[in-house]
Amino acid sequence: MIRVNVETIKDSKGNTLLFQKEADLSNTDIEEISFAGPVNVKIEFTSSGKIIEAEGTIEAAIQRPCDRCLRRAEFLVEAPFKETYFPAGTTQDILKDEWISFKNEVIDIEPEVLKSLIMAMPMKILCDQNCRGLCPSCGQNLNTGKCACSHEDIDPRLAELRELIKDKHGDKI
Ligand SMILES: [Zn+2]
Ligand SMILES: [Zn+2]
Structure with a gap:
């Protein structure tokens, strides 16, 4: 009270x-x-x-x-x-x-x-704006170190962009 x-x-x-x-x-x-x-x-x-x-x-x-x-x-x-x-x-x-x-x-x-x-209350809570999150395969906290899993180091947003460009220009890139 x-x-x-x-x-x-x-x-x-x-x-x-x-x-x-x-x-x-x-x-x-x-x-x-x-x-x-x-x-x-x-x-x-x-x-x-x-x-x-x-x-x-x-x-x-x-x-x-x-x-x-x-x-x-x-x-x-x-x-x-x-x-x-x-x-x-x-x-x-x-x-x-x-x-x-x-x-x-x-x-x-x-x-x-x-x-x-x-x-x-904010919708999204991050410990840090640059938080790397957890590895989706093994659960390792990627802020504290890398894990043994192989990661494709492609930003998902970048991958999307590449797809878009591909659509416009055929398969030239
Ligand atoms: Zn975090
Ligand atoms: Zn991992």
Whole structure:
């Protein structure tokens, strides 16, 4: 839980609260993310007297296996945070589906913090832009040394290009 007490701003229009915390979410049981350190939360809460708008940034060091060589890769994710909270039991007709209710002056923002991090996760994780990956035959990590398998040292993109040129000029190359 990341608890934010909004008692002091809840009922006063225009009041703001800056919430900053290094949260330890290492025990969070979530498949997509494995944390390599604390999660830096910096969010400003602004009350309208009825609802509370929250906006800020979440920063976290994440670890995940490299997509090419499976070595542990660590990287920083910076996610924008933007949510609207309202006191539970409110019967206003302005309520929107995506708004989140809270009880007793305390908002637990952990679910939304995790959600914004997951949405900001990069699609591809590499330990290094030049990672050579694993040998497809023997599994040797080619970053740490060559293996005994014979490799055709042709860049697949180059091979494709050669095919294209061949098509245009017959078999002259
Ligand atoms: Zn790698
Ligand atoms: Zn090999």
